[in-house]
Amino acid sequence: MANTAAAGGKSTARTKKLNETKMILRQPLLLVAVILTILLLLLFVIYPLVKILIFSLTDADGAFSLANLAEILTTSRYLAVFGRTMLLGVIVAVIATFIGYIFAYTITRTNVPCKKFLKTIATLPILSPPFILSLSIIFLFGKQGFITKTLLGITGNNVYGMGSLIVVQVMSFFPIAYLTLSGILSSIDASVEDAACNMGASRWHTFWTVTFPLSLPGIISGCLLVFIQSLEDFSNPATIGGEYSTLSIEVYQIITGSYDMQKGSVLALLLLLPAVTAYLFNKYWVSKKSFVTVTGKPTQARKLIDEGHIKWPLFAFCMVVAAVILLFYGTVIFGSFVRTWGYDYSLTLDQYRKALAYGWDSLKNSMVLGLISAVIGGLLGMIIAYITAKRNYYGKRFIEISSVLMFAVPGTVLGISYILAFNTKPLVLTGTAVILVIVFTFRNMPVAIESGTTTLLQIDNSIEEASTILGADTGYSFRRITLPMLRNAFFSGIVYAFTKSITAVSAVIFLVSARWNLVTSKIYSLFDQAKYSQAAAFVTMLVIILLVFIGLFNGIINLLLAPRSKVPQVKTQKTEGTK
Amino acid sequence: MKKSTKRFLALLMAAVMLLAMTACGGKKDPAPEEPSGTEEPAAPEAPAGSKELTVYTALPEAEVIYYFNKFEEETGIKVNYIRLSAGEMLTRVEAEKENPQATLMFGGSTDNYIAAVDKGLLEAYQSPALSNTPETYLDPTGTWNPIYVGCIAFACNKDWFAEKGLDYPASWEDLLKPEFKGEVIMAHPATSGTAYTVLSTLVQLKGDDQVWDYLGKLNNNIAQYTKSGSAAPNAVAMGEAAIALTFSHDGLQPTAEGYPIELSFPADGTGYEVGAVALIKGGKAEEQENAKKFIDWICSEQGQGCYAENQSFRVPTNTKAPVADGLVTLDQVEVIDYDAVWAASVKTDYCEQFEAKIASAPKE
Numbered sequence: 041m042a043n044t045a046a047a048g049g050k051s052t053a054r055t056k057k058l059n060e061t062k063m064i065l066r067q068p069l070l071l072v073a074v075i076l077t078i079l080l081l082l083l084f085v086i087y088p089l090v091k092i093l094i095f096s097l098t099d100a101d102g103a104f105s106l107a108n109l110a111e112i113l114t115t116s117r118y119l120a121v122f123g124r125t126m127l128l129g130v131i132v133a134v135i136a137t138f139i140g141y142i143f144a145y146t147i148t149r150t151n152v153p154c155k156k157f158l159k160t161i162a163t164l165p166i167l168s169p170p171f172i173l174s175l176s177i178i179f180l181f182g183k184q185g186f187i188t189k190t191l192l193g194i195t196g197n198n199v200y201g202m203g204s205l206i207v208v209q210v211m212s213f214f215p216i217a218y219l220t221l222s223g224i225l226s227s228i229d230a231s232v233e234d235a236a237c238n239m240g241a242s243r244w245h246t247f248w249t250v251t252f253p254l255s256l257p258g259i260i261s262g263c264l265l266v267f268i269q270s271l272e273d274f275s276n277p278a279t280i281g282g283e284y285s286t287l288s289i290e291v292y293q294i295i296t297g298s299y300d301m302q303k304g305s306v307l308a309l310l311l312l313l314p315a316v317t318a319y320l321f322n323k324y325w326v327s328k329k330s331f332v333t334v335t336g337k338p339t340q341a342r343k344l345i346d347e348g349h350i351k352w353p354l355f356a357f358c359m360v361v362a363a364v365i366l367l368f369y370g371t372v373i374f375g376s377f378v379r380t381w382g383y384d385y386s387l388t389l390d391q392y393r394k395a396l397a398y399g400w401d402s403l404k405n406s407m408v409l410g411l412i413s414a415v416i417g418g419l420l421g422m423i424i425a426y427i428t429a430k431r432n433y434y435g436k437r438f439i440e441i442s443s444v445l446m447f448a449v450p451g452t453v454l455g456i457s458y459i460l461a462f463n464t465k466p467l468v469l470t471g472t473a474v475i476l477v478i479v480f481t482f483r484n485m486p487v488a489i490e491s492g493t494t495t496l497l498q499i500d501n502s503i504e505e506a507s508t509i510l511g512a513d514t515g516y517s518f519r520r521i522t523l524p525m526l527r528n529a530f531f532s533g534i535v536y537a538f539t540k541s542i543t544a545v546s547a548v549i550f551l552v553s554a555r556w557n558l559v560t561s562k563i564y565s566l567f568d569q570a571k572y573s574q575a576a577a578f579v580t581m582l583v584i585i586l587l588v589f590i591g592l593f594n595g596i597i598n599l600l601l602a603p604r605s606k607v608p609q610v611k612t613q614k615t616e617g618t619k
Numbered sequence: 620m621k622k623s624t625k626r627f628l629a630l631l632m633a634a635v636m637l638l639a640m641t642a643c644g645g646k647k648d649p650a651p652e653e654p655s656g657t658e659e660p661a662a663p664e665a666p667a668g669s670k671e672l673t674v675y676t677a678l679p680e681a682e683v684i685y686y687f688n689k690f691e692e693e694t695g696i697k698v699n700y701i702r703l704s705a706g707e708m709l710t711r712v713e714a715e716k717e718n719p720q721a722t723l724m725f726g727g728s729t730d731n732y733i734a735a736v737d738k739g740l741l742e743a744y745q746s747p748a749l750s751n752t753p754e755t756y757l758d759p760t761g762t763w764n765p766i767y768v769g770c771i772a773f774a775c776n777k778d779w780f781a782e783k784g785l786d787y788p789a790s791w792e793d794l795l796k797p798e799f800k801g802e803v804i805m806a807h808p809a810t811s812g813t814a815y816t817v818l819s820t821l822v823q824l825k826g827d828d829q830v831w832d833y834l835g836k837l838n839n840n841i842a843q844y845t846k847s848g849s850a851a852p853n854a855v856a857m858g859e860a861a862i863a864l865t866f867s868h869d870g871l872q873p874t875a876e877g878y879p880i881e882l883s884f885p886a887d888g889t890g891y892e893v894g895a896v897a898l899i900k901g902g903k904a905e906e907q908e909n910a911k912k913f914i915d916w917i918c919s920e921q922g923q924g925c926y927a928e929n930q931s932f933r934v935p936t937n938t939k940a941p942v943a944d945g946l947v948t949l950d951q952v953e954v955i956d957y958d959a960v961w962a963a964s965v966k967t968d969y970c971e972q973f974e975a976k977i978a979s980a981p982k983e
Contacts, residue, residue, distance in 0.1 A: 117979065184858035196801065199859075200843055282843045289846060296706030297810035298967060299734045301713060380877035382857045398680075459714040471720050550711050553720065554673060554699030562680075565702050569679045570853045570873035 061433035067514050073423055078435060080420070081442040083467075084482050089445065092457035096305035108306045118290065118307065125271060125287040126314060128202065132209045133267035139210065139361055140217025140262055141255075146358050148225040149251075150351040151344040160587070161362040162222075164369065166215045166536065167586045169543045169560055172579045173208045174279035175572060176368040179375065179382050186371070200282025208276050211365060213269045216487065217262030219532035223491045224258035225251075226528060227498055230342035243350055257497060261490045265447075268315045272450045274546040287311050288450040292546070295452060308453035315448030316441065369583075376576035391577035399562040399578060406542045406559040407585070409473055413480035414538035420481065421488025421533050422526055426518065428489075429496035447486040451546030454483065459550055471553040479551060480541035488533025495529045496522070531597050535590055542586065669905040672698045672913060673720065675712065677705040677727030678894075678931075679872065685929045690916055696909045704847060705731045705812055712740050712899055722902030722910045725917075728812045728892040732763040733963035735897070742898040744911060748918035752936045756893050759960060763897035766917050767868075767926060767933035770884070770891035770952055771817055774852045774863040774870030777879035787883035788862060791821070795836050803840045804860035806848045807978060809970040812892070813848035817864045818969060819962040820890025823955055834977045844978055855880060866892055868932035875930070890957040893936065 064070050099105040112118050143162045147155055165173070181188050181199045188197040228251065236246040277286045285293075287307065295304035345351055375381035379388050428440050446454065458479060462469035469475040499522070507517040523530075545560050552561050559582065566575040676683050680702045687698040703711060705727030712724060712735065724735070735741050736758075743762045756765040773794075775787045779802070788794050794803055806814035822830045842860040845851050851863040852870045856878035863870060867882055874880050896914055898907070916922040923935035927943035935942065 117974070178857060178859065182857065182859050198801075198842075278846050293807070293810045293846065296704065296710050297807075298970065299706070299709055299713075299731075299738075301710060383879065384877050456710070456714050459711070463715050463720070464717045468718065470715065470718070549703065549707055550714065552701060554701055557701065561702075565680050567853075568704070568847070568849045569681065570849070570856050570876055570878060572857075573876070 057432050057434070060431055064431070064433050069515050070427065074427055074433075074435065074439070077420070077424055077427065077439055077443075081439060084478050085442045085445050088454075088457035088461035089449070091460040092305050092453060093309060095460055096302050096309060098302070108303045112303070112307055112310070121285055121287055121290055122310065124284065125311075128205065128209070128284075128286060129267045129270040129314075131206055132213065132270040133263045135206070136210045136214035136266045137217040137221075137259060137262040139214045140219075140266075141221050141259065142354060142357055143214075143218045143361070144221035144225050145251075146351075146354040148222055149342075149345055150354055151346045152351050152355040152358075158358050158362065161358075161365055162218045163215050163535065163590070164365060164583070165212050166539045167543070167583045168369075168372075168579050169275070169545060169563055169582075171275035171279045171545070171567065172372055172576065173211055173368055174204075174276050175375075175567075175575075176371045177204050177208060177280060180367070180371055184382065198282075200280060200284075202281075202284045204280045205277060205284060208280055209270050209273060211368065212273075212276065213266045216265045216269060216536065219487070219536060220262045220265065220491050220494065221255065221258045223528040223532055224255050224494050224498070227495050227525065228254050234343065243345065243347065254498075257494045261494055264318050265487060265490060267318055268448045271311055271315060272448060274451055288452070288546075291450050292452050295456070301456065305453060305456070308450050311450055312445070312448055316445070320441070372576050373580050375573055376580045378573055381572040381576060391573045392581070395574050395577040395581065398574070399559055402557045402559045402562045403578075403582075403585075405473075405556055407589075409476050409556075409558070410480065410538050410541035411589075413477045413484070413541050414534045416477070417481040417485040417537045418488050418530055418534035421485045421537075422492050422523070422530050424485075424489050425492025425496055425526070425529070426522060429493045430501060443482075443489055444486040446482045447484075449483075451544065452549070454479065454547045455550030470551070471555070473556045475551055476548065476556060476558070479547060480537065480544070483544070483547060484537035484540045485533070487536040488529065491529035491532050492526055495526055499525055527597060531594065534593060534597075538589065538593070539586055542582065669909060670696050672696050672722060672906050672909040673903065674698055674700040674723045674725050674913075675708045675721045675899075676700050676702055676725040677708050677731075678702075678725065681875070682929055682931050683725070686917070686922070686925050689925055690913060690922075693916070693921075694909075694912055696912065698913070700725075704849075706810070709735055709740075713738060716740055716901070719899050719901045719903075721899055722906040723896065723913060724899055725896045725913075726766075726894055728816065729758070729763065729765070729895050729959050730812045730815065730892070730963050730966070732758070732895045732897055733960060736760055736762050740900055742900045742902070744898045744914060746911075746915045746918040748915050748937065751920070751939045752918070753938065755956075756936050758895075763895040764914055764918055765893045765936045766896050766923065767894040768891055768936055769866040769868045769894070769933055770954055771813075771820055771864065771889045772867040772870050772882040772884050774855050774865050774867075774880050774882055776855045776858060776861050777881050779858065779861040787881070788885075789883060790885050790887045791824070791833070792887070793885075794840060794862065795833075796840075799840045799862060801840065801842050802861035803837065803864070804842045804851045804854050804862070805844060805864040806851050807844040807846065808973050810846050811848035813851075813865055813869065814844070815962070815966060815970065816866075816890055816892050816957075818973060819966075820888075820955065820957060822969065823890065823957065823962075824888055831972070831976050834973070835980065838977050838980060852880065871932045884952045886953055888953045888955040891954055893959060894933070 064074060096108065097104060097106065099107065140162075143158065146152060147158055147162075152158075178185070178199055180186050181197060181204075183189065183196055183199075185197065185199065188194040188199075232254070233246055233250050236250045237243070241249065271286075272288050273286075274288045274292060277284065277289050278292075281289065288311065291304045291308045291311070293304075294300050294307060376391050377387050377389070378385045379390070424439060424443050428436055449457070458475060459470060461467075462475055469478070504517045504521055507521050508514075512520070543560060545564055548558055548561060549564070552558050559578070563575050563578050566572075566578070674687075678686075683700060683702065687700065691697055701721070708724060708727060709731045712719065712721070715721075716738075724732070724741070732741065741762050743760070744764070745758075745761050746764050749757065749764060752765060756768065758765070773788050780787060783798070785798060788796070788799070805817055808815040808818040818834075821833065824830075825833055842854070845854065848865065849869060849872070851860075852865050852873055854860045855863040855870075856873035856876070870880060870882055896917055898910055898914070902910065918937060920935075920937050920939040920941075923937045923940035925931075926933040926935055927941050930943060932943070
């Protein structure tokens with residue numbers, strides 16, 4: 041029944057591609073979507089990147105020069121930093137995806153208590169500006185740390201370095217893996233797993249031969265997203281990395297310390313290579329396999345695993361991770377109620393009063409712009425996933441690759457490339473809110489695209505074909521068949537984009553304006569002034585506001601995209617079965 | 620049925636197009652007023668109505684709000700500002716040089732301003748109020764205006780020294796004492812203007828031959844070379860290190876929050892930074908007069924009097940301006956004849972040497 045990748049000879053593939061291209065030309069809506077997407081990507085992704093590429097390959101007089109590139113490639117120090125950055129990225133990606141998988145599996149497959157709590161915990165870390173966790177680790181495990189010094193009596197513990205960096209990055213980024221994986225795990229048709237069980241396979245066997253292979257695209261995507269995040273992360277290595285320098289730090293260092301934007305840009309472009317390679321590998325590898333499980337044939341709700349020896353160890357693991365996260369966040373919340381975090385622990389509400397007086401406007405700006413860009417990015421992401429996942433036409437590769445590029449560019453460079461591209465005619469956007477919305481949209485959209493694509497890859501073409509045969513056009517099929525199935529992906533995409541927009545640091549340093557200042561650049565400057573308690577108060581408020589927003593999002597999306605009972609036959613009913 | 624589907628999809632499309640439209644709309648707004656702003660910088664006949672000024676500043680936010688409010692009270696000019704680190708400020712001004720978004724660069728050490736002059740980013744303007752400023756601080760190219768001075772100090776964690784029963788270091792040699800192992804912190808000269816001033820002070824103090832030897836020994840006591848200048852005193856505030864090498868005003872910054880920091884100064888001489896303010900070349904034409912007013916004001920005794928009122932720990936360059944109680948002024952500390960222009964000209968070279976000989980060298 042699953043006959044997606046009909047790989048014949050090269051010529052048949054080409055004919056197929058040509059045919060599909062022709063088919064798209066006959067569908068005006070689809071054609072408009074494709075063309076519009078390509079135009080937007082050209083303007084807001086390719087154009088700024090080309091600008092900075094040209095800029096980085098010219099010398100001070102504007103003449104073409106490869107001197108910077110040559111210098112970087114021959115400096116052993118940069119190569120060493122490059123290696124360390126990759127190593128960190130791989131370690132963090134593997135651990136974070138592992139934890140994300142266990143969370144997603146426990147929540148979607150087993151019958152454990154406190155699921156709501158676990159779900160919240162698994163999304164909490166993307167809700168705060170990441171360097172706050174670095175601060176927590178210093179106050180908990182540093183030389184004067186609460187755990188190291190006060191509880192254990194260890195003095196002089198050096199908390200800076202690779203170990204702490206891994207802990208903090210895993211904690212910050214595993215939610216991305218979780219969101220990707222929970223989407224995919226809950227959309228695997230329950231009957232596939234049930235069938236394995238019915239035929240006598242043990243739970244373990246079922247997992248390894250059915251669930252795990254089916255969720256592999258999600259695992260790879262999760263790893264990839266975390267890997268790229270780790271590569272371009274700036275604030276954690278800057279706060280807690282100590283002497284473990286990473287590429288994004290070096291880039292920042294060269295640009296703002298040595299005042300050499302050209303050389304910094306060249307180094308930053310080097311960062312794009314591994315990210316794009318990882319992405320292409322993922323595409324190639326995943327597309328080789330067929331992962332169709334949502335077939336349109338009726339299935340019953342999932343039966344959750346209830347065996348004690350399976351669910352309790354999983355539950356315990358999740359609880360331990362949750363405890364660590366709560367410890368870190370608890371430290372932050374506690375820090376927001378004291379006079380001087382780390383020194384004077386007398387309780388006070390002053391920090392909140394000060395924080396509100398200092399940054400209410402910027403908080404509002406962040407919310408509004410984040411919301412707008414999340415919705416636009418979520419929709420655009422679903423459209424891109426829809427027009428790329430199942431079709432093959434001329435221009436598709438371009439959409440796929442260019443739509444994820446911005447995700448991998450270090451924030452500092454992203455900011456500079458947008459200034460270079462949009463500060464002069466023909467298109468002047470600097471100083472406006474629009475430039476921030478655009479940056480957020482294109483930077484954070486890839487998660488929506490990834491989770492949308494992995495979900496779509498699981499849906500058998502025959503469902504849409506059936507719908508088409510029954511007389512529905514593409515638009516109707518998309519709305520009534522595909523969109524409801526994409527609900528989870530859409531939701532996680534929007535949540536991710538929204539929270540990331542609100543917590544982005546390095547990308548916006550160069551793009552905020554006096555009129556459109558953002559809350560993170562305010563928090564960033566609080567850190568600079570050692571006003572840690574006030575920063576903690578800010579972050580606590582931010583997390584609470586975001587949680588409320590996410591709850592609202594969730595409600596609205598469920599309301600809008602709930603399957604209607606009017607057309608009961610050809611429908612989906614099987615996305616989740618938590619009950 | 621079909622119609623409703625179309626409508627729904629059209630809605631989807633519309634949302635996406637809205638993005639494109641707003642983007643294009645955004646361009647049309649600023650475009651018409653642009654020709655007046657870009658090509659002829661510093662048009663002296665500014666429209667008299669403009670009561671605003673756009674500033675990039677490297678000073679701490681708590682401080683600048685005070686100055687800007689004061690300035691608005693006196694002149695009625697409202698200051699819109701963005702706070703950046705000094706290096707970020709310069710980067711942003713450079714990236715925006717085709718169409719500057721701000722009119723004034725305010726604060727941050729002359730190191731940045733000298734680099735900005737080299738890159739042709741600044742418009743020369745010297746305030747008449749500089750007549751009360753000693754000549755050593757002035758810009759030889761006559762572009763930027765010196766507004767405050769701060770010298771390099773040892774910012775010490777009071778509690779740590781009390782607990783160990785040790786005295787604050789009183790000379791550069793004191794920093795090498797074995798009891799300070801892993802307790803001295805400074806930023807990396809390549810990323811922080813402060814740290815470069817430390818390095819350059821030591822070069823000028825000890826000479827090219829001795830300085831690397833000294834820094835090599837000091838390296839054994841260093842906890843880490845932080846990325847940003849402010850991270851060093853902040854680490855001392857948190858007790859992650861005992862001594863930060865930093866500017867006095869930055870070193871005392873965390874005390875405003877209640878952290879236990881006190882300063883000591885090397886008796887064998889220390890360097891200093893001069894902070895500056897300057898016009899950005901090609902800044903908004905209608906703000907030029909306001910920007911000059913601000914420069915004149917911050918160079919005057921009233922303007923620099925704010926340092927004391929605001930407890931910013933900055934030393935005024937205007938000799939007529941009042942000095943805060945307990946503030947260490949340059950005549951009380953042994954300062955070397957710090958050559959900022961020379962220091963800026965050899966910065967890349969020394970930073971590279973520092974990276975190769977010291978920062979990447981193993982510690983004993």
